[in-house]
Amino acid sequence: MRENLPKNYDPKEFEDRLYGFWNDNGYFTPEIDENKKPYTIMMPPPNVTGSLHMGHALNNTIQDILIRWKRMEGYSALWLPGTDHASISTEAKVVEKIKSEGRSKDELGREGFLKEAWEWTDLYGGTIKNQLKKLGVSCDWTRDRFTLDEMLSNAVEEVFVRLYDKGLIYRGDRIINWCPSCHTAISDAEVDHEDSHGHLWHVNYPVKDSDETITIATTRPETILGDLAVAVHPEDERYTHLVGKTVVLPLVGREIPVIADNYVEMEFGTGALKITPSHDPNDFEVGARHGLGQCVVIDEDGYINENGGEFKGLERFAARKAIAEKLNEEGLLKEVKDHDNAVGHCERCKTVIEPIISKQWFVKMEPLAKPSLEAYYKGEINFVPERFGKVYVHWLENIKDWCISRQLWWGHRLPVYYCDDCGEIIVSREDVNSCSKCKSTNIRQETDTLDTWFSSALWPFSTLGWPEDTEDLKYFFPTDVLVTGYDIIFFWVIRMIFSSLEQMGELPFKDVFLTGLVRDSEGRKMSKSLGNGIDPLEIIDEYGSDALRFTLITGNTPGNDMRFIIDRVEANRNFANKLWNATRFVLMNLEENMEKPTLEGMDLQVEDKWILTRLHTIIGEIKDNMDKYEIGLAGQRIYDFIWEDYCDWYIEMVKSRLYGDDKESAKTAQNVLVVVLKETLKLLHPFMPFITEEIWQHLPGSSEALIVESWPAADTDLVFQKEKEDIEFIKTAIKGIRNARAEMNIIPSRKSKLIFVLENDSLKPIIEDSKVKFMALASAEEIVFEVDKRNLGDDNISVVLDGCEVYLPLSDLIDFDKEIERLQKEKSKLEDEIKRVKSKLSNEGFVSKAPAKIVEEEKEKQIKYSQMLENVLERLESLKR
RNA sequence: GGGCGGUUAGUUCAGCUGGUAGAACGCUACGUUGACAUCGUAGAGGUCGUUGGUUCGAGUCCAAUAUCGCCCACCA
Numbered sequence: 001m002r003e004n005l006p007k008n009y010d011p012k013e014f015e016d017r018l019y020g021f022w023n024d025n026g027y028f029t030p031e032i033d034e035n036k037k038p039y040t041i042m043m044p045p046p047n048v049t050g051s052l053h054m055g056h057a058l059n060n061t062i063q064d065i066l067i068r069w070k071r072m073e074g075y076s077a078l079w080l081p082g083t084d085h086a087s088i089s090t091e092a093k094v095v096e097k098i099k100s101e102g103r104s105k106d107e108l109g110r111e112g113f114l115k116e117a118w119e120w121t122d123l124y125g126g127t128i129k130n131q132l133k134k135l136g137v138s139c140d141w142t143r144d145r146f147t148l149d150e151m152l153s154n155a156v157e158e159v160f161v162r163l164y165d166k167g168l169i170y171r172g173d174r175i176i177n178w179c180p181s182c183h184t185a186i187s188d189a190e191v192d193h194e195d196s197h198g199h200l201w202h203v204n205y206p207v208k209d210s211d212e213t214i215t216i217a218t219t220r221p222e223t224i225l226g227d228l229a230v231a232v233h234p235e236d237e238r239y240t241h242l243v244g245k246t247v248v249l250p251l252v253g254r255e256i257p258v259i260a261d262n263y264v265e266m267e268f269g270t271g272a273l274k275i276t277p278s279h280d281p282n283d284f285e286v287g288a289r290h291g292l293g294q295c296v297v298i299d300e301d302g303y304i305n306e307n308g309g310e311f312k313g314l315e316r317f318a319a320r321k322a323i324a325e326k327l328n329e330e331g332l333l334k335e336v337k338d339h340d341n342a343v344g345h346c347e348r349c350k351t352v353i354e355p356i357i358s359k360q361w362f363v364k365m366e367p368l369a370k371p372s373l374e375a376y377y378k379g380e381i382n383f384v385p386e387r388f389g390k391v392y393v394h395w396l397e398n399i400k401d402w403c404i405s406r407q408l409w410w411g412h413r414l415p416v417y418y419c420d421d422c423g424e425i426i427v428s429r430e431d432v433n434s435c436s437k438c439k440s441t442n443i444r445q446e447t448d449t450l451d452t453w454f455s456s457a458l459w460p461f462s463t464l465g466w467p468e469d470t471e472d473l474k475y476f477f478p479t480d481v482l483v484t485g486y487d488i489i490f491f492w493v494i495r496m497i498f499s500s501l502e503q504m505g506e507l508p509f510k511d512v513f514l515t516g517l518v519r520d521s522e523g524r525k526m527s528k529s530l531g532n533g534i535d536p537l538e539i540i541d542e543y544g545s546d547a548l549r550f551t552l553i554t555g556n557t558p559g560n561d562m563r564f565i566i567d568r569v570e571a572n573r574n575f576a577n578k579l580w581n582a583t584r585f586v587l588m589n590l591e592e593n594m595e596k597p598t599l600e601g602m603d604l605q606v607e608d609k610w611i612l613t614r615l616h617t618i619i620g621e622i623k624d625n626m627d628k629y630e631i632g633l634a635g636q637r638i639y640d641f642i643w644e645d646y647c648d649w650y651i652e653m654v655k656s657r658l659y660g661d662d663k664e665s666a667k668t669a670q671n672v673l674v675v676v677l678k679e680t681l682k683l684l685h686p687f688m689p690f691i692t693e694e695i696w697q698h699l700p701g702s703s704e705a706l707i708v709e710s711w712p713a714a715d716t717d718l719v720f721q722k723e724k725e726d727i728e729f730i731k732t733a734i735k736g737i738r739n740a741r742a743e744m745n746i747i748p749s750r751k752s753k754l755i756f757v758l759e760n761d762s763l764k765p766i767i768e769d770s771k772v773k774f775m776a777l778a779s780a781e782e783i784v785f786e787v788d789k790r791n792l793g794d795d796n797i798s799v800v801l802d803g804c805e806v807y808l809p810l811s812d813l814i815d816f817d818k819e820i821e822r823l824q825k826e827k828s829k830l831e832d833e834i835k836r837v838k839s840k841l842s843n844e845g846f847v848s849k850a851p852a853k854i855v856e857e858e859k860e861k862q863i864k865y866s867q868m869l870e871n872v873l874e875r876l877e878s879l880k881r
Numbered sequence: 882g883g884g885c886g887g888u889u890a891g892u893u894c895a896g897c898u899g900g901u902a903g904a905a906c907g908c909u910a911c912g913u914u915g916a917c918a919u920c921g922u923a924g925a926g927g928u929c930g931u932u933g934g935u936u937c938g939a940g941u942c943c944a945a946u947a948u949c950g951c952c953c954a955c956c957a
Contacts, residue, residue: 193953218957263956275957276957387885391953523950554894555894555905556894560887560894561950563893567906573919577917578917633896648921747912748911776914837901844937850938857900
């Protein structure tokens with residue numbers, strides 16, 4: 001059954017195969033088991049027609065690590081995947097597609113367009129899911145959801161109706177952000193403000209029946225056409241006498257009042273502000289306060305309408321230019337200044353947003369925001385890293401009503417019906433055919449659809465079957481952690497929280513793990529327009545999924561942006577290769593008949609106890625790291641353990657036993673090698689699932705699948721303090737000897753005799769016990785002990801250690817000047833150390849105030865280093881003679 | 882105008898509740914020892930942006946400041 005591992009690490013050979021193996025065996029699908037604790041993560045649904053980018057790769061890797069870890073810890077772990085219909089984004093793609101075929105939305109009509117959209121979805125909907133599989137995501141595909149699924153659409157309707165009935169959804173004429181290109185309203189969150197260089201036009205408005213003029217300042221002269229007042233600050237003495245008077249609107253001739261309002265900043269511009277209630281959110285407010293009414297001059301396409309007189313039909317920016325010119329001609333343009341300000345752009349298409357008055361549907365936010373803030377203040381929401389809590393609070397404290405209606409077709413149509421006879425508005429879960437008030441059948445459904453985030457806000461529970469009281473919902477809700485990018489806190493995280501508090505009465509998750517952005521190697525945001533995006537699939541193809549995953553989660557911290565450096569992927573691929581080859585080594589040295597590796601009845605040697613101690617130490621440390629979401633640190637610890645402790649030291653130390661005559665000792669080593677390797681594979685599995693599973697299945701005594709093995713627990717019976725210290729000493733000695741030999745340019749093939757001169761007997765058994773290790777790892781040919789170093793000649797290299805000196809007689813090879821130089825270096829190192837320790841210990845404050853333990857350690861160091869220095873000095877003296 | 886983050890070895894980044902600065906890559910020298918050259922051994926490289934403060938002791942806490950970047954924001 002056990003076959004050999006192929007000679008080369010080739011992730012392509014097994015990654016897809018293992019994904020299929022896991023998925024086909026149902027390992028991703030958790031059982032609803034009351035004896036187990038649930039652990040739930042909802043995958044942030046990518047756009048249904050999107051494709052995988054590094055951001056997805058990062059946060060899905062994190063989720064996969066968490067879910068695999070918890071699954072191994074024995075939880076019933078559900079990771080629910082799905083996709084988002086992404087209304088505006090998908091609709092734009094479909095519009096573009098039909099446009100390229102010479103057709104338009106209007107031609108197709110609603111039904112026809114939706115048919116196209118579904119075809120598009122069917123065509124591209126599977127793409128990102130298949131790409132995610134390449135990454136190794138162990139999510140439950142049997143519970144795959146789509147925001148337009150019937151089940152989720154029911155949830156959307158239910159929430160809409162409930163909120164409406166509670167008065168939390170209302171319809172109204174408000175000033176909203178209009179995208180003239182996407183031809184829909186969008187919410188505040190969907191507007192990107194970009195600083196742009198513009199101008200500040202100072203325009204004279206003549207005061208009626210007077211020679212006076214009042215000069216206003218505006219960045220948007222085209223909106224003059226819609227002005228309904230000029231406002232000044234109530235306390236602005238320059239204008240007090242004009243308040244209440246009337247001015248004549250240039251170009252238009254309309255007579256409008258001068259009003260006083262606190263909103264006006266006296267210092268800005270001229271201190272006089274034109275008021276255009278229909279095309280500026282602030283002016284809208286001012287206008288409402290003063291009962292100015294409305295005057296719409298820009299239409300939904302961004303063109304001046306019939307209210308614009310001679311400018312009718314001009315595009316808004318052309319109108320700006322034309323109007324500025326006309327004002328200039330008429331001598332009303334006092335001056336034009338350069339002026340930078342933030343201009344709102346459509347997040348999706350980058351078109352400049354036009355604030356317009358429009359009848360739209362809104363969610364009243366204040367009552368929903370309040371509980372969300374309270375939950376946070378009570379400490380019930382844990383942001384990782386914590387600082388994002390402030391972002392959350394700031395947004396909620398300044399929240400405005402949420403415009404949820406979109407003039408789009410791809411999405412959830414509002415469950416709203418209008419009676420054309422009596423004007424009744426009916427909001428209903430079921431289709432409405434007749435008016436509940438006048439019984440008329442002259443009924444039509446609202447044509448608008450909902451903001452795509454309205455449905456994703458319900459994701460944590462709509463995916464589990466809510467509003468039905470399903471078994472899934474009862475068992476898996478609330479979820480445990482949300483993993484997503486900090487850029488969608490406003491769009492999504494907050495909305496899920498208030499939606500869940502409102503509908504479910506509890507938080508949708510306890511922890512919010514926020515990832516940073518993956519940038520290119522120069523720190524730029526990856527973007528299509530720059531063409532600097534790195535395709536995760538290409539990386540996987542070249543280096544393997546495990547290498548990519550490991551790269552994404554190490555060497556960075558949550559919430560901080562990271563640069564994608566290809567060299568790091570290569571390094572991690574090399575790490576996988578290292579593990580692969582270490583396994584091959586273990587396998588080729590196993591007895592054919594080994595069935596189940598065990599520590600039972602084994603006569604553990606000192607290095608066996610050392611590696612077990614190291615293993616069980618990191619098991620504990622990794623648990624701590626994982627509990628704190630320090631997954632990068634956890635990964636780093638396993639990496640170091642495998643490469644340094646296991647490969648560089650343990651395997652090397654154990655080789656002589658494997659090849660030696662002592663069969664029992666060899667057998668013990670074999671068992672420890674496999675036992676430790678298998679525990680290590682478990683620890684590494686969440687991070688590098690493919691290679692670990694592949695190796696696992698090749699090892700003796702393995703269960704059928706590592707993915708469902710249980711997570712290692714730290715075992716104090718396998719922590720051996722004495723043996724650990726002994727091996728640490730041996731390592732230091734070997735390193736010291738190697739160092740000395742390298743500095744003296746002694747080639748490794750030239751073996752040397754090691755003469756140990758001990759300060760006392762305590763080290764003797766330890767050294768004797770490790771004779772073989774010195775032979776192998778320090779190129780020794782013989783080990784002897786000498787009591788009196790005066791018996792040794794000068795033709796030695798001397799390595800000074802804590803508690804002993806090691807002499808290497810290599811008379812013919814020794815360049816004494818070099819040896820003196822080397823010892824001088826040792827000397828100054830030790831002197832520096834002693835100086836540091838002494839100054840610390842002579843500091844009255846340190847000795848009296850620092851913890852006794854720290855002081856004691858420093859004292860011990862002083863003695864140790866002094867002794868070592870003495871030995872070095874002695875040695876130097878004898879060489880100089 | 883507010884808020885936040887970065888500033889640590891040539892490069893990319895770690896560094897938890899303060900106690901002699903770490904990794905990877907790169908670089909230098911050596912190495913065909915029976916897993917691995919996608920490797921091994923050894924080495925060089927840092928006044929932890931600057932200035933103050935708290936402390937016996939600060940990369941680590943506090944305050945200023947410089948610089949880069951991000952987010953929010955109704956001075957038109």
